[in-house]
Amino acid sequence: xxxxxxxxxxAAAALAEQVSGSxxxxxxxxxxxxxxxxxxxxxxxxxxxxxxxxxxxxxxxxLLDGKVDAATLELVKDAVARRWTRTRDLADALEQAGVxxxxxxxxxxxxxxxxxxxxxxxxxxxxxxxxxxxxxxxRSAADKAALVDSLLAxxxxxxxxxxxxxxxxxxxxxxxxxxxxxxxxxxxxxxxGVATVRVARPLADGEQQRLADALSAQYGRSVHxxxxxxxxxxxxxxxxIGDDVIDGTISSRLDAARRKIAG
Numbered sequence: 001x002x003x004x005x006x007x008x009x010x011a012a013a014a015l016a017e018q019v020s021g022s023x024x025x026x027x028x029x030x031x032x033x034x035x036x037x038x039x040x041x042x043x044x045x046x047x048x049x050x051x052x053x054x055x056x057x058x059x060x061x062x063l064l065d066g067k068v069d070a071a072t073l074e075l076v077k078d079a080v081a082r083r084w085t086r087t088r089d090l091a092d093a094l095e096q097a098g099v100x101x102x103x104x105x106x107x108x109x110x111x112x113x114x115x116x117x118x119x120x121x122x123x124x125x126x127x128x129x130x131x132x133x134x135x136x137x138x139r140s141a142a143d144k145a146a147l148v149d150s151l152l153a154x155x156x157x158x159x160x161x162x163x164x165x166x167x168x169x170x171x172x173x174x175x176x177x178x179x180x181x182x183x184x185x186x187x188x189x190x191x192x193g194v195a196t197v198r199v200a201r202p203l204a205d206g207e208q209q210r211l212a213d214a215l216s217a218q219y220g221r222s223v224h225x226x227x228x229x230x231x232x233x234x235x236x237x238x239x240x241i242g243d244d245v246i247d248g249t250i251s252s253r254l255d256a257a258r259r260k261i262a263g
Contacts, residue, residue: 002092002181004085011082012093018078019097020071021104023158028072029098030166032064036091037171046080047090053081095171096185099163103186106159110190111224114183116160118226120152121179134168134175144168183226192222195241198230198249215241 004012019025036043046056057077064073075097084090106113124131134144145165152161167178187194195215197203203211208225215223223241236249 002096004089004093006085007083008085008089008093011079011084012089012096014082015075015079015093015097016100019075019101019104021107022069022071022101023105023162024069025072025075026098026101026105026159026162028068029075029094029101030169032068032072032076033091033095033098033171034169036094037088043087043091047084047087049083056080092171095166095169098166099182099185100189102159102162102166103182103189106157106186109157109159110186110192113157113159114186114192114194114224114226116156117163117179117183117186120156120160120164121176121183122228124179125176131175141168187224192224193219193241195223195225195239197225197227198233198238198240199227200229200231200233200235200249202229203227211237211239215239 002012019029036046045051045059048056057080060077060080061073064076068076076094079090079094079097084093103110103113124134133139133147145168148161148164148168152164163182164179167175167182169178172178172181184194193215197211208227212223212225215225219241233249237246238249239246
């Protein structure tokens with residue numbers, strides 16, 4: 001997930017805690033974040049600690065009143081009244097709050113949301129034509145959004161569609177990086193971690209549940225599994241969760257053996 005330091009970390013956490021589960025609020029926050037990124041003078045004014053909070057709140061009300069949901073307006077007014085370590089952090093935190101709002105709008109479908117985001121990320125990663133179409137700077141944002149609708153509308157959760165479109169906004173280095181971050185936010189909002197599991201063949205339901213239970217016990221929280229079938233692992237299991245890598249694959253053991261013989 002997006003990393004904040006100092007005062008920004010506290011401010012971003014407070015905003016994420018407050019935001020409601022609303023698709024409308026999510027869209028509003030994405031729009032406000034984009035405006036702050038494109039308007040440097042507004043961004044600097046909104047994060048200037050020497051400017052009274054009342055002045056910043058008044059500016060926000062003048063710009064947004066009647067144009068965004070009332071809950072969005074109150075959240076943005078709260079945001080500009082807080083201290084930010086870096087000027088860019090305000091927009092990043094509002095975008096992250098928008099992601100949280102979209103996730104919460106999915107209700108009890110959190111697991112499905114994580115699965116769908118992972119599936120889209122995997123598809124983009126493996127399909128060069130799709131990846132090029134979504135990253136092509138010559139294509140308009142509207143054109144890319146229409147492409148997402150043609151692929152996902154009616155087949156995925158509305159929250160999934162909204163987050164995939166937001167991944168195209170360019171605040172992350174790549175679409176895949178954005179989607180991976182959103183997966184982690186979606187799981188975290190519901191008190192879960194996310195583990196990417198690479199296996200040579202699909203896991204049976206019982207095997208997958210036992211692995212999930214073991215990881216949940218090890219990490220002290222529920223763990224959602226994203227399972228990738230990769231014939232190159234030959235056998236065994238490779239688990240990536242956060243910064244941890246648990247590699248019990250046959251391919252890694254063969255590599256280790258080859259290095260030992262060569263050395």
